[in-house]
Amino acid sequence: MSPSLLFHTIWTRLWRYKAKTLFMGLGIMIAALTTVVLLTIIGSVRARFLVFIGHAFPSNSITVMAGGGPMSPGTAGRKNLRLADVETVVGSSGATEWDPLLIAGLRDVKRSGNALRVGVGGYSDKAESVRGQSVQEGEFLSADDVRDRAHVALIGATTAEKLFPGESPIGAELFIDNVPFHVKGVLEAAGVDVHGNDQDNTIRVPYTTLMDHMLKVSYVSGVTLLFDDQSRIEAASQEVTRILRERHQIGAGQKDDFTVITAVIMHEMFERAFRTFTIFIPLIAATAFLISALVIMSIMQISIKGRTQEIGLRKALGARSRDLQIQILLEVLIVAVLASAAGILLAQIGIKTVAVPLLKAKMGVEQGNPSLMVLAIALGASLGTGLLGGFLPARRAAKLKPVEALK
């Protein structure tokens, strides 16, 4: 067949029968749109989670939490991680740096006219390097602050904005549960976390001050240990577990009253939780494409029936069965390519104007560009759908006998 004449034939037909063409393409367009939007959002959310996890649990760190850990409800063991435990663990695990964490929860914070409820936490001077967050204004906590149980506080950018609108908070006084503190610095902005919580609405004070002057406790909520050598993490986490079980006198067969988290463990937990998505999203997309294949097939079957005379005529004029199959399949494939291109375009627009702004506000997702992989999947699935939907009608057309089709 003459390629240019064939394309002219197919193109003019699709153009002159716009309604049919549109109907054939609609299913594929919607399927491609759904696929690209879902896969892109899933990809962006996953990337955001991985950044979040990587930030909270660096690969050269071990985090020990009192109790069953962040994923487990209940309060058993929450008050069991004593400072002495932490110091022993640090001493024998070979950690180069460490930073304890004491979560005090939401507290009343006042400053002359303004009052707020803000999450308050106790940290050490090492938080700057161990947790990778410094101050954008003022100074960080010092070792002296921790040793002297100083009444100084670092505040998040949102807290600063709310309590000290339009002025510098450095050196100002505020009250946490009516205990006076001086603002020493404003933390670098961190945005929302993956759960949509504003990480910049926070107050950090020396953990010693929080333990001895406010909460009057001898335990901490957790500790993060840093190591020079990443290959030591596995052995060190086992050592930490052994020491804490011994100190807490946990017998064989009994559960830990603490949780040791490494980057590897966190990634495993995350991937396990995320697997549901990675199974169901492709299933939804495949269903959408299958339905559009059926739609194409039925539309093409009806169309072929209506084109019996045309097909008979083409055969009489010299078309071989193969020529007709090629023509019909190409018609469907061109529709599939155009429809998936339209679907991908609409998906891009939808992602940029709706999905990303929404996800940014809810969980701090920054970007939503579909990966080449996602585009290839959408295009490939569209072509497959076209082939699947066009195959039977094309065969049916090719089998028509000219003398019967021309009647």
Place this chain on the structure above:
Amino acid sequence: MIELKEVAKTYRKANEPPVKAIDRVSLKIEPGELVAILGPSGSGKSTLMNVIGLLDRPDSGEYTLNGQAVQALNDDELAGLRNRVLGFVFQSYHLLPRTTSLENVQLPLLYANRKDYKERSAAALAAVGLSDRMNHFAEELSGGQQQRTAIARAIVNEPSVLLADEPTGNLDSVASAEIVELLKTLNAKGTTVVLITHDHEVAKEANRIIRIRDGAIESDEPNVRGAGGVE
């Protein structure tokens, strides 16, 4: 050119007695002839046309077209012969709707894989006097113009044989005369023309008339009134 020997075709339908559409027909048509196959409806002339036009296979007998034994060829080879050797003109034109005259004329060229399809189709339309209607959709043309477009389509691939099945059946007398005149002109330029008709007036324009009745040839004789050479 065309040679049939003892060709028969029987149609069988469930719950009905078999119908012998043509029964052991033998005939020979030489290159350059203008032959009319004349018969009433139901005489088997359409079946004969379908067999000669390679649109249907006979049950028995031999058919030689251009020196080739047709019964030995597969469907694709028959399609190739229909494309290159034969041209068809139908009673109801069989033009594609929402398709221009030019595009209709280009149909056979798609399967002939010709690069010069634009020039050829324009030339064929010029030969039937429809150059000014090239870009009209088929349904916008009069009956006579539609049949002329169909003839342009039939000759665009320069076939040796033109098969015209009741080409004037749907036309008024003026348009009919034009179409017959056009077929005679094409015959004069060397194309063999086989004209299937039930209309004696149309048949009289041929050089030879084969009368067919009940699936068999009743008579086969030169037509003295016809213009041009007679056997």
